[in-house]
Amino acid sequence: MHATTLETPTAPTTVLAADTMKAIVQDRYGSSEVLELRNVDKPAIGDHDVLVRVCAAAVNPGDSAIMSGLPYIARPAALYGLRRPKNPIRGTDVAGHVEAVGAGVTRFRPGDEVFGWCRGAFAEYASASEYGLALKPSNISFEQAAALPMAGSVALQALRDHGKVQAGQRILINGASGGIGTFAVQIAKSLGADVTGVCSTPNVDLVRSIGADHVIDYAHEDFTRQGEHYDFILDNAANTPLSSLRRVLTPAGMLVPNGGGFANRWFASAGRLMSAMVSFRFVSQRLGRFLVAKKHEDLTILKDLVEAGELTPVIGRTYPLDETPQAMDYVATGHARGKVVISV
Ligand SMILES: NC(=O)c1ccc[n+]([C@@H]2O[C@H](COP(=O)([O-])OP(=O)(O)OC[C@H]3O[C@@H](n4cnc5c(N)ncnc54)[C@H](OP(=O)(O)O)[C@@H]3O)[C@@H](O)[C@H]2O)c1
Incomplete structure (x- = not known):
């Protein structure tokens, strides 16, 4: 992110503060047309949170579900919201570099390469609990690492x-x-x-x-x-x-x-x-009906399987951040090949 320098006091300009970022944002429920690339504030982090500079984010069918507000019965639930999603940025699966850590974080430090669960991965930065992250497997790309969590x-x-x-x-x-x-x-x-x-x-x-x-x-x-x-x-x-x-x-x-x-x-x-x-x-x-549990321990097991050569994420398609709507449309077909990843 570059701050534009004013040439003269009257020159028209857009100054991007250091605490803003590009993100795919939605203000209402609907099809992928509700998704817009915008400048928004970087997420704030709490004591046990990590700010991740996003390199890659994976798309899951659940992202389309929340984008659309479906099923209706889920709207009162924590992840949704009655009229619009509580968090306007979709994406739960992230891989990137640790940019900053909260005062109570012990597992990571700035510069670490991580992957895991976050709040709002379709953006340049995302916040995550330290318990929802693990060190990225050393033998795969950020795109492959982002494919792993969900x-x-x-x-x-x-x-x-x-x-x-x-x-x-x-x-x-x-x-x-x-x-x-x-x-x-x-x-x-x-x-x-x-x-x-x-x-x-x-x-x-x-x-x-x-x-x-x-x-x-x-x-x-x-x-x-x-x-x-x-x-x-x-x-x-x-x-x-x-x-x-x-x-x-x-x-x-x-x-x-x-x-x-x-x-x-x-x-x-x-x-x-x-x-x-x-x-x-x-x-x-x-x-064996179940909803996925977001466990740090399972991320570590997935990392070990990858590093042992027993698991290789299959990436079917990669899209740039501004083409996130097209990526969501492709996943919504129900015929994605391997994982679909946003490269940020
Ligand atoms: N339990 C949980 O907590 C949890 C968490 C996440 C996701 N899910 C659910 O798990 C499901 C799968 O997710 P995903 O991420 O794997 O989706 P995905 O990447 O979109 O894959 C869907 C798969 O379904 C196959 N398929 C479509 N029609 C088929 C048919 N008639 N017969 C056999 N296979 C068919 C597609 O293969 P072809 O292209 O070859 O047809 C594709 O491999 C979704 O419904 C998702 O909502 C559950």
């Missing part, structure tokens, strides 16, 4: 905490080529599982290249009609009837119903989840 944590928590996936188990990832899917395939392989990935024709080679033992192209085959059974299914697509998913689970198998769009603008996928909760009460199979 999608990597969902994949890790689904497989490790809910599925308790063991070596030799048969795992199916529906939606294996997107943000969460590309992490889930690799993490399941690192746990020793036999992994089947389901994706569209153009992504078959990608899913095989990240380690899937079997790849099912959903345009040509239906994984629920092949006579195979799985110990764990992570469903990122929510396009298959629950009864069909139960049919291909082993008797003690688990379904994590992770996906769901906003066709129902009031309740999103809540209806499907309620049906799942009811139907799984009467069978031996298990349901």
